[in-house]
Amino acid sequence: MRKEGEDEMWEMDFEAVYREIFPFWEKLPDTDRAYLCQNSSWAAYPKGKNIHNGDDCSGVILVRSGSLRLYMMSEEGKDITLYRLHKGDLCMLSASCVLQAVTFDVFVDAEEDSRCCVISGPAFAAVSDRNPDVRIFALETAVSRFSDVMWVMQQILFMSMDKRLAIFLSDESARTGSDTISLTHGQIARYMGSAREVVSRMLKYFASEGIVEVSRGGITILDRKRLRKLTF
DSSP: OOOTTSOGGGGOOHHHHHHHHOTTGGGSOHHHHHHHHHTEEEEEEOTTOEEEOSSSBOOEEEEEESOEEEEEEOTTSOEEEEEEEOTTOEEOTTBTTTOTTOOSOOEEEESSSEEEEEEOHHHHHHHHHHOHHHHHHHHHHHHHHHHHHHHHHHHHHHSOHHHHHHHHHHHHHHHHTOSEEOOOHHHHHHHHTSOHHHHHHHHHHHHHTTSEEEETTEEEESOHHHHHHHTO
16 A cells, blocks of 8 residues: 555656657547546556566556566576666557557566556557557557567677676666666576576676676676677
């Protein structure tokens, strides 16, 4: 249960949120805007919670705080992280009824305690069917994420492990604005689609070269210039 005054976002009007993030909002008829707002809800997901299991239409998810991880899973139970969503990001692949051309299963977990705005999948699909601008937005959003997926596949298939790890650490540092990456070796391995032992060995090598420092608190980048050279 939320504490009173815990977070102003719970009191935010859906229309105010959508006017800010949807470029098509002002073009919608009043009835469709009201319909989307009526079929929206706030959701709090604790860390580790599975939000979307791949075979349902969980809806369009807008991250307001926290972090979500999207991944695919093999029949053997091995998963590959496709990308992560942070504050302000929108997840369309969790709404299979909106993007029916997407035939592969995608799973979504909360990587941190997260709070999201969720639009009913069927409601968004109905509005999308009536308004081409909404349909185009949904497709463009999905396509932009497929670029992220292809980048992940390119790294896994064609890049050496030291380069992949250097790219990951550089990107994570840029995202958080910190030289310290507060992630476990297991988390990094999961994000990279690798094994924890492989990541640990490579981090040990980076540490021996004075590029990073590994501690219980995470990984601290000591030589950003040398780390960046490894990304090329």
